[in-house]
Amino acid sequence: DVKELIRFAAANNTSLIPRTAGTSLAGQCVGEGIVVDVSKYFTGILEVNEEERTVKVQPGVIRDDLNRFLEPYGLFFGPNTSTSNRCMIGGMVGNNSSGTTSIKYGVTRDKVLELKVLLSDGSEAVFSEVSSEEFRDKMQLDSMEGEIYRKLYEELKPESVQEQITDGFPKAEIHRRNTGYAIDSLIDTEVFSGTSKKLNIAELLCGSEGTLAFTTEITLRLDPLPPKNAVMIAAHFESVEKCLQAVVPAMRHSLFTCEMMDKVILDCTKNSIKYRENRFFIEGDPAAILMLELRAEEETELLDQTAALIKTLTDSGLAYALPVLRNDTIDLALELRKAGLGLLGNIVGDRKAVACIEDTAVAVEDLADYINEFSALMKEYGQDAVYYAHAGAGELHLRPILNLKKEEDVRLFRKITEDVAALVKKYGGSMSGEHGDGRVRAEFIEFMIGAENYLLLKKVKNIFDPEHIFNPGKIIDAPPMDEDLRYRPGRKEPEIETLMDFSDSLGILRGAENCNGSGDCRKPAEAGGTMCPSYRATRNEKDTTRARANALREFLTNSNKENRFDHHELKEVLELCISCKGCKSECPSNVDMAAYKAEFQYQYQKKNGSSLxxxxxxxxxxxxxxxxxxxxxxxxxxxxxxxxxxxxxxxx
Ligand SMILES: Cc1cc2nc3c(=O)[nH]c(=O)nc-3n(C[C@H](O)[C@H](O)[C@H](O)COP(=O)(O)OP(=O)(O)OC[C@H]3O[C@@H](n4cnc5c(N)ncnc54)[C@H](O)[C@@H]3O)c2cc1C
Ligand code: SF4
Incomplete structure (x- = not known):
């Protein structure tokens, strides 16, 4: 089917946007063309090799489902995004995803051994490690695959080009790096620089956001399950600065997790029906909390490690409380942190925490200085930034709070991103650590890595996809970040009259707008909870709470009809909602679709009568x-x- 689609796209001058769970944060899966959703049918776990610790899967396998399957083998796939209960391996490869465990287990690129893909001419190729000799054999192939090896060699072989890449790309010690295509990981190999590392084009495809090839099978390297005994120290701080200063000494210990969340995130959880109970460990009113996890097979070893870490933190005099959490309670605390990004959608009204500079990564040693400068910058803009992050990896998810319905805030959206890009560049950092460039950050790649390196990326795209069939406008030739935004700034938003009272979310439209696309409504039954039973039954995106909220927002905003609810498309997406109210408590933005459906039915039936x-x-x-x-x-x-x-x- 995908081959057919590639042929169709080529013949009809259109494009294909590969997609799995659609939880990307930078607009990777939006654009013009045919969205190819492989989340329903490409869900096979094809082969496990216990001895070699590998697994072969199709792209639509959910990350946590895979790990549930692997548990009896004593193995697991390390990268662990906050979306792990619904995001899929194809998307994790597409974005080179990372998450809480990267300081111990690495990022997705470190785990991908082999990719089976369809190339832009519809031919099949398998990319895995090759020695110099095998590379030469590949160059002889009379196919698009051979052409890829030949042309990449031509472009990357000159020493001056390799130097230019090393100089322009983020500092080598930053292990979360998603700036453009990973040509920097190709040159540090036997083929190009005589090192012992074998070249693997799968590394280049990892993080390429579906712009180079269509993945159909993925072979992953696995790790033995982490030790069962765990301790988490939730260090409390009076300021973000003190919290960040504590990262470097804490990282000298053998940590499994080093995550930070600030007061804004913590305050969001106060009003969340679901997450209120997870706040049991919070003492006082901390400006920031650092969550430091230790693990060991033996209890005595774990206690020794814990004592040593507490001593380091106490000696530093930075933290004011050091509650120690054990086993199950750790999951509750981590859930609170995981909910962080989604919970930000709870801010009622038009001001939202906006993703644009939320994914910068610098070397851990630079983090405190970087954040100091960052905070000063935010102060200039009158911004209360939200700090939420994988601090141990030098990455903070910083989001300005903006109202993108207002022209001056759209200007700020760009200006802040430009200034932060310059700051990240000053520290030799990566504008995207794990979320990818997508639509939001792609226009800054040239600035970050330099014009010559950017030209190289364009050549890479043209080698793989000369007709730009795969996901155009991402990474290469991206339109400006402030073009094609959801809202036209200055537009007068419609006032929707309703029978029911939606004043707590400032009206039904703003209630629907609260959906921030995090896709929690796509989690399967095995992940627990209720939301969303209709999606669980059909596994069609249109039957998710997210699709319903998006459709409502679209029609209530843009309909030309007097009764904006009078659209059969709305009827279709709301049809299977069984009004269970699962989303009211489980959706991190508390989108209450059952209430919206009741209002919709009243309004729709006013015009169309009720069905037989x-x-x-x-x-x-x-x-x-x-x-x-x-x-x-x-x-x-x-x-x-x-x-x-x-x-x-x-x-x-
Ligand atoms: C609340 C929230 C928290 C998040 N936390 C984290 C985090 O902690 N760490 C992190 O790294 N990310 C995080 N993310 C980002 C996102 O969840 C991850 O990037 C995730 O791995 C994407 O998976 P997906 O299945 O949703 O992929 P999608 O969004 O569907 O796709 C991702 C990319 O992969 C491409 N792609 C998908 N399938 C294929 C295929 N078959 N062939 C070729 N290309 C393909 C797509 O075109 C797209 O460019 C978060 C997102 C949200 C909303
Ligand atoms: S109320 Fe509707 S949208 Fe919400 S979880 Fe239940 S079925 Fe899904």
């Missing part, structure tokens, strides 16, 4: 009563498959 099916349900007891007068006839009609089938069909 609804009437049949509504008058069910009357019909049943009537049927009791003719029991033989009614039983015969309903037990005969032909007549009962016809009745069901007619009633919808």
């Amino acid at each position: 099916r609804s009437k049949a349900f509504a008058f069910n007891t009357r019909f049943n009563k009537l049927a009791t007068h003719f029991p033989n006839v009614s039983n015969a009609v309903f037990s005969n498959s032909l007549s009962s089938g016809m009745i069901k069909k007619v009633l919808g």
